Amino acid sequence: MANLKRTHHQLAKAKKKLRKYSRSQKQFQIQFVRKQRKNGKFKTTARIRRGEKSSRYTGHGLIHRTVNLKTRFTGDKPSITKNLDSLKPKTFRGKVLKRSAQLVNRTAHTAWHTSESTALGAETVTLKTTKAAERNVRYKLKQKYRQEAVDDYHRGTIATLVIAKDAVHGARSHFKQKKQFRLEKTRYRLQKAEYKLFKGKQYQPKLAKSRKELKEKKRIFGERKKSFKRFKKKQLSDPFSKNIAVLRFQRRKKQFQIESKTIRTASQKLKKEKQFQAKALKKQRRIADLSRPAPLVLKPANYTGKRLAASGWQKAVHADENNDFLSAVESVKRHGVDQAVEKMKPYHRKEQNQKKKAKLEQKKSDQHRRLQKREDKLKSKGEQVKRRKKPKKQPKNSFGDRLKNALRQAFQFLKNIYNKEARAVLLACLVPILIIALVLAFILMIFSGILGSSGFVLGTYASQDYDLSEAEKYYTKLAYDMNEKILKVSSDTDWKNGLAAFGANKRNLKDEPDNWYWGRSSVYNWDPVYDFDVYKLWSFLCAYYYDFDADDNGDIKYWSYGSDTENLLTEIFNAEYAFVYWYDNKSRWEELSNYNYWGGGNAETGTYYRAEENAFIYSGRPYKYRFKPIAYTSELSQYFDSEGYVCINADYRVLNPNDDYALTGFMIMDHRYYSGTSAPFYYIDNDTQTFFFMKGDTRYDRSFWGWNGNDAWFLVSPTDTHIWNDTINDACMYGYYEKYYWKTECNLYYNVKQKKTFDQVIEDKLKSQSHKEERLEYYKLLAGQENGSETLYGNHQTLRNMLSGDTIRNYSVKQAFGYDMWEWNKSNHGLYQGIKYYCNTGAKLYAPFDCKIKDVDTANHKITLRKDDVQYWYDGSGGTKRDTEVTIANAVLLNGYSEGDTIHEGEMFAQTTNTNVNFHIEIDTDGYGWDYIDPRLVLY
Numbered sequence: 001m002a003n004l005k006r007t008h009h010q011l012a013k014a015k016k017k018l019r020k021y022s023r024s025q026k027q028f029q030i031q032f033v034r035k036q037r038k039n040g041k042f043k044t045t046a047r048i049r050r051g052e053k054s055s056r057y058t059g060h061g062l063i064h065r066t067v068n069l070k071t072r073f074t075g076d077k078p079s080i081t082k083n084l085d086s087l088k089p090k091t092f093r094g095k096v097l098k099r100s101a102q103l104v105n106r107t108a109h110t111a112w113h114t115s116e117s118t119a120l121g122a123e124t125v126t127l128k129t130t131k132a133a134e135r136n137v138r139y140k141l142k143q144k145y146r147q148e149a150v151d152d153y154h155r156g157t158i159a160t161l162v163i164a165k166d167a168v169h170g171a172r173s174h175f176k177q178k179k180q181f182r183l184e185k186t187r188y189r190l191q192k193a194e195y196k197l198f199k200g201k202q203y204q205p206k207l208a209k210s211r212k213e214l215k216e217k218k219r220i221f222g223e224r225k226k227s228f229k230r231f232k233k234k235q236l237s238d239p240f241s242k243n244i245a246v247l248r249f250q251r252r253k254k255q256f257q258i259e260s261k262t263i264r265t266a267s268q269k270l271k272k273e274k275q276f277q278a279k280a281l282k283k284q285r286r287i288a289d290l291s292r293p294a295p296l297v298l299k300p301a302n303y304t305g306k307r308l309a310a311s312g313w314q315k316a317v318h319a320d321e322n323n324d325f326l327s328a329v330e331s332v333k334r335h336g337v338d339q340a341v342e343k344m345k346p347y348h349r350k351e352q353n354q355k356k357k358a359k360l361e362q363k364k365s366d367q368h369r370r371l372q373k374r375e376d377k378l379k380s381k382g383e384q385v386k387r388r389k390k391p392k393k394q395p396k397n398s399f400g401d402r403l404k405n406a407l408r409q410a411f412q413f414l415k416n417i418y419n420k421e422a423r424a425v426l427l428a429c430l431v432p433i434l435i436i437a438l439v440l441a442f443i444l445m446i447f448s449g450i451l452g453s454s455g456f457v458l459g460t461y462a463s464q465d466y467d468l469s470e471a472e473k474y475y476t477k478l479a480y481d482m483n484e485k486i487l488k489v490s491s492d493t494d495w496k497n498g499l500a501a502f503g504a505n506k507r508n509l510k511d512e513p514d515n516w517y518w519g520r521s522s523v524y525n526w527d528p529v530y531d532f533d534v535y536k537l538w539s540f541l542c543a544y545y546y547d548f549d550a551d552d553n554g555d556i557k558y559w560s561y562g563s564d565t566e567n568l569l570t571e572i573f574n575a576e577y578a579f580v581y582w583y584d585n586k587s588r589w590e591e592l593s594n595y596n597y598w599g600g601g602n603a604e605t606g607t608y609y610r611a612e613e614n615a616f617i618y619s620g621r622p623y624k625y626r627f628k629p630i631a632y633t634s635e636l637s638q639y640f641d642s643e644g645y646v647c648i649n650a651d652y653r654v655l656n657p658n659d660d661y662a663l664t665g666f667m668i669m670d671h672r673y674y675s676g677t678s679a680p681f682y683y684i685d686n687d688t689q690t691f692f693f694m695k696g697d698t699r700y701d702r703s704f705w706g707w708n709g710n711d712a713w714f715l716v717s718p719t720d721t722h723i724w725n726d727t728i729n730d731a732c733m734y735g736y737y738e739k740y741y742w743k744t745e746c747n748l749y750y751n752v753k754q755k756k757t758f759d760q761v762i763e764d765k766l767k768s769q770s771h772k773e774e775r776l777e778y779y780k781l782l783a784g785q786e787n788g789s790e791t792l793y794g795n796h797q798t799l800r801n802m803l804s805g806d807t808i809r810n811y812s813v814k815q816a817f818g819y820d821m822w823e824w825n826k827s828n829h830g831l832y833q834g835i836k837y838y839c840n841t842g843a844k845l846y847a848p849f850d851c852k853i854k855d856v857d858t859a860n861h862k863i864t865l866r867k868d869d870v871q872y873w874y875d876g877s878g879g880t881k882r883d884t885e886v887t888i889a890n891a892v893l894l895n896g897y898s899e900g901d902t903i904h905e906g907e908m909f910a911q912t913t914n915t916n917v918n919f920h921i922e923i924d925t926d927g928y929g930w931d932y933i934d935p936r937l938v939l940y
Contacts, residue, residue: 026050026051027050027051027072028048028049028050028072029048029049029050029051029071029072029073029074030046030047030048030072030073030074031046031047031048031049031051031074031075032044032045032046032047032073032074032075032076032077032078033045033046033047033075033076034075034076035525035526044076044078051074060127061123061124061126061127062123063119063120063123064120064123064124067116067120076756076760080105081102081105081109084098084101084102084105085102085763174293174294177291177293178293180291181288181291181292181293184284184287184288184291185288185291187284187288188281188284188285188287188288191277191280191281191284192281194277195277195278195281198273198274198277199274202270203270203273203274206266206270207267207270207271210263210266210267210270211267213263214260214263214264217256217259217260217263218260221252221253221256224249224252225249225253228245228249262375265371265374265375266375268371269368269371269372269375272364272367272368272371273364273368276360276363276364276367279360280357280360280361280364283353283356283357283360284357286353287350287353287354287357290346290349290350290353291346291350366563369563369566369567370563373563373566460782460794460796461538461539461542461782461794461796461937462542462545462546462557462558462559463538463541463542463545463558463559463560464558464560465796465923465933465934465937465938466561466923466931466933467558467559467560467561467565468538468541468561468933468934468937469817469818469931469932469933469934469937470561470565471537471538471541471561471565471569472534472537472538472817472818472934473817473818473819473831473833474565474566474569475532475537475569475573475818476532476816476818476819476820476821477818477819477831478569478570478573479530479532479573479577479819479821480819480820480821480828480830482577482579482752483821483824483825483826483828485498485501485502485579486498486579486750486752486824486825487825487827488501489502489516489581489748489750490516490518490825492512492516495509495512495513495516495748496509499581499583502579502581504581504583508583509583510585510587510659511585511587511744511746512744512746513583513746513747513748514744514745514746514747515747515748516747516748516750517747517748517749517750518750518751518825519751519824519825520751521749521751522749523582523584523749524580524582524749524750524751524753526751526753526754528751528752528754528823528824528825529752529754530752530821530822530823530824531576531754531757531758532758532821533758534816534817534818534934534936535783535784535794536758536759536762536783538782538794538937539779539782539783539794540762540765540766540779540783541559541565541568542559542778542779542782542794543766543775543776543778543779543782544568544765544766544769544775545559546559546775546778548770548771548774548775549770549771568765571765572761572762572765575755575756575761575764575765576754576755576756576757576758576761577752577753577754577755578752578753578755579750579751579752579753580750580751580752580753581748581749581750581751582748582749582750583746583748584746584747584748584749585745585746586745586746587742587743587744587745587746588742588743588745589663589665589740589741589742589743590740590741590743591739591740592665592738592739592740592741595737595738595739596737596738597735597736597737598633598635598636598735598736598737608716608733608734608735609629609630609631609632609633609733609734609735609736610629610630610631610721610731610732610733610734611627611628611629611630611631611715611731611732611733611734612627612628612629612630612731612732613715613717613718613730613731613732615627615714615715615732622647622655622660622661623647623648623649623655623661624648624649624650625647625648625649625652625714626641626645626646626647626648627645627646627715627732627734628643628644628645628646629644629646629734630731635666635738636654636666636736639654639655639656639657639658639664639666640657641657642657646668647661648668648714649663651667652667652668652669652670652714653666653667653668654666654667654668654736663740664740665738665739665740665741665742666736666737666738666739667736667737667738667739668714668734668735668736669714669734669735669736669737670714671714671715671716682702685701688701690702693720695723695724700720700723702720714734715732715733715734716732716733716734717732718730718731718732720733721733752824762779763776766779781794782794796872796937796938797937797938797939797940798870798871798872798938798940799848799849799870799884799886799921799938799939799940800846800847800848800849800905800906800939800940801846801848801939801940802845802846802847802848802886802888802919802939803837803839803843803845803846803917804843804844804846807940808837808935808936808939808940811837811838811839812837812838813835813836813837813838814836814837814838814916815829815832815835815836816832816835816934817832817833817834817835817932817934817935817936818831818832818833818934819831819832820832833920833932834887834889834918834919834920834921834932834935835918835919835934835935835936836916836917836918837916837917837918837919838915838916839912839915839916839917840912840915841912841913841914841915842911842912843911843912843917844908844910844911845888845891845908845909845910845911845912845917846906846907846908846909847865847903847904847905847906847907847909848865848886848905848939849867849870849884849905850867850902850903850904850905851865851866851867851886851902851903852865852866852867852900852901852902852903853865853893853897853898853899853900853901853902853903853909854866854885854899855899856893856898856899858892860889861889861890861891861892861913861914862887862888862889862891863887863888863891863892863893863910864885864886864887864888865885865886865887865888865903866883866884866885867883867884868883868884869881869882869883870882870883870884870923872938882923882924883923883924884921884922884923884924885921885922885923885930886919886920886921887919887920887921887922888910888917888918888919888920889917889918889920890912890913890914890916890917890918891910891911891912891913891917892910892911892913893909893910894908894909894910894911897909897910919935919939920932920935921933921934921935921938921939
């Protein structure tokens with residue numbers, strides 16, 4: 001524990017030094033912040049702050065410096081493009097004007113960027129040419145002067161000027177390198193302290209706990225295995241009991257395997273973390289060593305010797321210019337040896353180590369995500385054991401089957417459009433549209449056959465339902481995990497751990513806040529916003545991953561959920577939200593109006609306490625004196641150190657060794673002066689300037705004035721103690737009192753800052769990709785933002801809406817799919833792999849497809865519907881037929897229906913029992929197991 005406290009102190013010290021040495025790496029910037037006012041309108045304000053240096057162009061010309069001024073402006077900068085994109089005209093004329101303005105703006109942007117790049121390139125060429133000419137002129141002048149300098153005086157002048165120039169440049173370079181060395185060394189110390197804390201507080205305890213837990217799991221499973229073997233030896237005649245025992249043991253064995261793998265994965269993640277931190281620490285140490293400058297006193301001799309050696313070599317080469325051997329050696333030296341020596345210089349090796357460190361950080365991040373994903377997958381398997389079955393063989397379809405499937409897909413597509421969007425409009429022209437669609441499908445079926453292997457239309461999600469649902473779960477989990485930390489901050493018992501989870505140092509959180517201010521306050525003048533739309537998320541992912549460069553007969557390439565998707569979702573979440581807090585602690589010591597005394601009476605009364613004779617000065621410690629009490633009260637004993645000593649400073653104030661020797665409100669009495677019955681009993685003879693005390697009528701003079709090597713002012717010596725009390729001759733006497741009390745005045749302000757809206761983050765991410773205009777238009781089409789129609793074209797809607805009404809969106813959502821997250825700092829219910837809709841009690845439910853009532857749980861009001869090989873019209877990747885189960889909660893069957901019955905699509909078969917109804921949909925994605933998907937993807 002003492003080592004951890006010392007490491008905490010080293011960590012704080014390193015952080016303080018890092019802030020000191022990194023000031024030169026910052027610059028003044030103008031940050032634009034966009035906030036919503038009370039009237040609902042947004043306003044952009046400009047603030048001056050110090051931020052990290054960011055330079056786009058490294059040239060030194062005027063144009064380069066002018067262009068670099070753009071890096072001084074950060075945040076939500078005003079933009080004509082954003083203003084134009086935010087316009088939502090409703091009339092045709094307004095839409096035409098908006099498109100025209102966007103086209104003019106885009107043309108102006110292209111022209112401006114082209115002219116800017118041309119000017120920068122021209123200035124770079126001009127600067128390079130000028131510098132080359134300048135170097136040539138200087139070289140010729142130097143050569144001319146050296147040729148004319150025939151005497152030693154001129155040569156000495158040249159040598160003196162060159163050495164002076166080298167001295168100035170060398171000194172300047174030395175101090176710059178020394179400053180950088182301090183910064184790198186401080187970074188190394190900070191990283192070293194963090195590494196020690198990681199090993200002491202996380203790695204070793206958690207690894208030991210995992211080993212112990214794994215050992216216990218093995219022991220339990222071993223006992224169960226022995227019990228199962230004993231059961232088998234009995235050879236019971238009941239086959240049912242045997243089957244139950246075998247199935248139970250297999251389930252327990254699988255559960256043990258999953259749990260052991262989970263524990264090993266967690267241990268492996270800790271080991272990898274330690275390994276990466278050790279490697280990064282080693283690289284940082286190497287960087288710091290390579291940044292160390294040579295002693296300044298050796299600089300003159302160093303560069304003078306190098307210049308003389310170079311001059312001597314050049315004289316030797318030019319003395320015999322016709323010597324082919326010297327010319328060859330000169331060429332090898334210039335093009336081979338000099339370049340190799342240059343690459344071996346410290347600053348080159350430092351750059352290499354910095355690149356290796358950056359790659360190591362990326363590798364660490366990737367490894368952590370992979371292990372975390374494996375751990376989450378194992379945990380989910382432990383919670384829900386999937387039912388495995390063999391993959392189905394896809395039969396080879398004949399021409400008639402393919403034609404039939406194509407006609408069915410076309411009919412289903414038109415039916416979806418009919419039910420969702422334009423029933424009144426399509427009612428009059430449904431027959432001709434159907435005929436045209438069938439003819440088109442027949443032609444495509446004969447000549448290209450793409451209906452069986454490509455997406456049906458471009459205006460749909462280019463992904464599987466499972467991948468979209470997994471992405472939704474991961475994004476909501478990010479928000480849910482952050483909200484769980486915020487709930488900890490709001491807890492009066494766990495607020496320190498909550499802030500520590502956001503990177504706060506517990507050492508600086510000493511006092512419990514008197515008030516918690518969440519959300520809008522005098523410090524953070526905004527309301528916390530959780531801005532999430534699952535339809536926009538799905539549309540964004542499909543537009544982000546869409547391959548516009550692919551040319552494969554117009555096929556839509558489906559993207560798959562993986563670690564790259566998790567990285568992308570983490571980036572957009574971090575770009576949108578940030579947790580901010582201010583721990584405003586103004587607590588302080590204040591003096592009591594009436595002191596509280598212990599042992600404050602006269603020494604003759606015996607009310608003083610006894611202590612050992614070992615109060616002596618400690619140098620280089622957080623305290624000056626310490627002594628070991630023999631008699632004491634509970635008020636003082638709470639401040640004993642591990643050896644039973646009381647530690648005080650030079651002012652006799654008791655220190656708390658359990659809190660880094662912080663001040664307390666208790667004082668040890670100073671026996672130099674007498675000031676009444678509640679003070680020590682020594683007097684001062686002003687004539688002789690000595691101490692004395694009275695025992696009855698006898699006066700005892702004392703020659704010491706302060707510290708004498710064996711005693712201190714605040715302790716009555718054993719000799720004097722023996723005079724007052726004959727039974728005590730080997731102990732000192734002391735008294736103490738309470739002078740100060742700790743007045744708390746502490747407030748905690750915390751909030752969630754929305755750095756950008758969800759729409760802004762999505763737009764920025766799409767614009768960073770190739771074909772940014774096409775991606776943005778594709779996203780707007782899928783999300784229903786094209787032309788302000790608010791119509792979602794990306795849906796995979798195949799199954800009929802089970803509630804009354806044209807579409808499921810007519811009903812309000814009570815709890816969505818994924819991790820339950822609606823508002824910051826509100827308690828949620830964790831992962832929910834279904835969806836809850838508000839409805840009236842007794843609302844009728846309709847079959848989503850031709851199916852069978854598989855299971856009915858009357859106690860819990862649950863109904864499960866099952867159908868194999870459900871045809872999903874939008875999926876052309878070969879997996880169009882999938883087994884599907886729909887579980888409905890808060891519902892009962894109508895009279896006349898029972899478990900095992902077959903019902904048809906649109907048939908009314910049940911009714912709700914509550915004010916909300918829950919839908920869970922599982923599909924067999926790949927023939928190897930069931931997966932939950934968001935019902936909103938397939939229900940129209």
